[in-house]
Amino acid sequence: MTANSGYRRDIDGLRALAVLPVVFAHAGLPGFSGGYVGVDVFFIISGYLITGILLREIRQGRFSLADFYERRARRILPALFAVLAACTALSWFILPPDLLEGYARSVLATVLFVSNFWFWRSSGDYFGQAAEWEPLLHTWSLAVEEQFYVFFPLLLCLLAGKRMGTVIAAVAVLSLCSLAASAWFTSAQPQAAYFLTFTRIWELGLGALLAAGALPGSRQRALVELVAAAGLVAILYSVVAYDAATPFPGVAALLPCGGAVALIWAGAQGRPAATRLLSSPVFVGIGLVSYSLYLWHWPVLVYTRLLQGSAELALVPALAAIGIALLLAWFSWRWVEQPFRHRGGFWDSRTALVRGGSAFALLLVVVAVVINAGKGFPERLPADVLKVYTEAVERTPVQERCMGRLPEQGLCRFGDGPAAGPADVLIWGDSHAGAFLPGFELWTSARGLTGLSAVKSACPPLLGVVRADKGESHRCDEFNRRVMEFLERRQDLGTVILVARWAQAVEGTPAPGEGGADAVLVPAGSSRPLPAGYGNAELVEQALADTVARVRATGREVLIVKGVPEVGFSVPVAVVNAQFVGTRLEAAPTRTEVEKRNRRADLIIETVATELDARHASLVPELCDPDCKVQEDGVPLYRDDDHLSTYGARRLVPELLNLALGEGPGRG
Incomplete structure (x- = not known):
């Protein structure tokens, strides 16, 4: 079966099945946790349709790279440029300086179609918290497609004189290599696997193989119905069953991609029930505007979050944002996409298209460069607001320097004492421990002590445990092992302070309102699934007990600091927007809500501390009485939604440690 040139309503309907789960998942609607697989369905559709056109033109001897890229430009650029222009204007009035500067860089990456690389390096995790504030994050998929179509038409041209079997074999080998890379990277480098083109080529390749006739046709009605139904179920199951913790793309992407292939194949054999459903006016209508809807939905959601100060939208604002995105999508399709896709008028000639497109792209680049050079134009904010915001979000040089340092690299030193002499206390933990450092x-210094820090992001001080969601390269277990061996080799450091985001480690989920991926803890080196009923909480309890026991066995004192209250929204952004944009400051959680979130984590800490004669302390009584404080006199106590700001650390940490450690630690 090869792709034909006739219009297929069911493929437009399949576009709707692809875009709606993406929109609903990004809006946080329940039941669509795996909606991101819609992008993979889009890749299948793109590979199928574009390859069908290329093969037909090559076979007829009328293929032209210039014609091909002109069609791509008419299809992709007008709506994209409209979204970029609107987002840039809106960002000027909404984004604080650091976010606007980062946005400008993402505009450059988007115009050059390398935003997948940019977001891989800048945001890291597609499901992470930082990604929630990136208006152009979704353009990574456009970059992947355009990078694919730089070389793929050339490959088909090189194979033009060969038999179709040779073409199919070449594309199949390329796709298999890509799938193997995707599976490996998803395990070892999950963030790279999500964004990089080579780990996605196989998805476009599956569509290309289908267009090239790699699958034979069938006239068996029952078989076609079964394949179509199975394809629809595969996509829907992925949308419902997958979530941010699912290792993806890798092997897991075979299910939605296979479902899309099955539906396209079945639709070419006749009109099975699933195809008729996708060919209905509602699905086709949404499918027609799917590209514009994809472009508009994410910025609308991001700006709604920014104005509300929360990464997680309530149902009514989420539905309102979806409605606005749909309206913008229709206008964009009708008044931007359609005039440019169909020749006629001023944009009829290729010369006019190239000149107009180049001029607009250059304008976007110039604006982005100016914003970047101006570091987000901080003068847009009143001086007092800017000062508060900058001090809240910036990490100190100490924090930047100390995160992730191994003992053999020289742990950061604090307080009194010579650079290489003995020390009194070690603070050990994840990024929450890093946020404590200004106060530490x-x-x-105030107590005349010398301290060391061993801090690594997303790495609670738990021996023998790894964050599976961070991939094999994160090596949290290796970091903690080396810290423990460092302690066992030394005679000083009489007190060890353990600090972490314990609630996230125990529950595995982000705080209410936060968004982002789950924290998945597994035993280091474990290739077997955990026993039934044995999850994060049980693993944390065992690992914390093991860690404290080994430290106590060296004769040292141990202080476990319970989790800092998680706010659920970016405090500096909310404070600035309340003063700069005039939005309402989000209500902070209550002590009851914080204690509920931390109930299991606190119980584990208290139990381990009691059994192993360790101490524990908490900032909750100081911060939450009964509502939690997020600022003091307009100065944020947090740098985001859960890490203490520099001001917050200096304000709260010394008093906490004084109360918890009394006269202070000795050197052992």
Whole structure:
């Protein structure tokens, strides 16, 4: 079966089946946790349709790279440029300086179709919290497609004189290599696997193989009905069953991609029930505007979050944002996409298209460069607001320097004492421990102590545990092992302070309102699934007990600091928007809500501390009485939604440690 040139309503309907789960998942609607697989369905559709056109033109001897890229430009650029222009204007009035500067860089990456690389390096995790504030994050998929279509037409041209079997074999080998890379990277480098083109080529390749006739046709009605139904179920199951914790793309992407292939194949054999459903006016209508809807939905959601100060939208704002995106999508399709896709008028000639497109792209680049050079134009904010915001979100040089340092690299030192002499206390933990450092530095200096820090992002101080969601390269277990061996080799450091985001480690889920991916903990080196009923909480309890026991066995004191209250929204952004944009400051959680979130984590800490004669302390009584404080006199206590700001650390940490450690630690 090869792709034919006739219009297929069912493929437009399949576009609707692809875009709606993406929109609903990004809006946080329940039941669509795996909606991101819609992008993979789009890749299948693109590979199928574009390859069908290419093969037909090559076979007829009328293929032209210039014609091909002109069609791509008419299809992709007008709506994209409209979205970029609107987002840039809106960002000027909404985004604080650092976010606007980052946005400008993402505009450059988007115009050059390398935004997948940019977001891989800048945001890291597609499902992470930082990604929630990136208006152009979704353009990574456009970059993947355009990078694919730089070389793929050339490959088909090189194979033009060969038999179709040779073409199919070449595309199949390329796709298999890509799938193998995707499976490996998804395990070892999950963030790279999600964004990089080579780990996605196989998805476009599956569509290309289908267009090239790699699958034979069938006239058996029952078989066609079964394949179509199975394809629809495969996509829907992926949408419902997958979530941010699913290793993806890798092997898991075979299910939605296979479902899309099955539906396209079945639709070419006749009109099975699933195809008739996708050919209905509602699905076709949404499918027609699917590209514009994809472009508009994410910025609308991001700006709604920014104005509300929360990464998680309530149902009514989420539905309102979807409605606005649909309206913008229709206008964009009708008044931007259609005039440019169909020749006629001023844009009829290729010369006019190239000149107009180049001029607009250059304008976007110039604006982005100016914003970047101006570092987001901080003067847009009142001086007092800017000062508060900058001090809240910026990490100190100490924090930047100390995160992730191994003992053999020289742990950061704080307080009094010579650079290589003995030390009194070690603070050990994840990024929450890193956020404590400005206060830890103040405390050690005030008490005449010398402190060391061993801090690594997303790495709670738990021996023998890894964050599976961070991939094999994260090596949290290796970091903690080396810290423990460092302690066992030394005679000083009489007190060890353990700090982490314990609630996230125990529950595995982000805080209410936060968004982002789950934290998946597994035993280091484990290739077997955990026993039934044995999850994050049980693993944390065992690993914390093991860690404290080994530290106590060296004769040292241990202080476990319970989790800092998680706010659920970016405090600096909310504070600035309340003063700069005039939005309402989000209500902070109550002590009851914080204690509910931390109930299991606190119980584990208290149990381990009691059994192993360790101490524990908490900032909750100081911060939450009964509502939690997120600022003092307009100064944020947090740098985001859960990490203490520099001001917050200096304000809260010394008093906490004084109360918890009394006269202070000794050197052992």
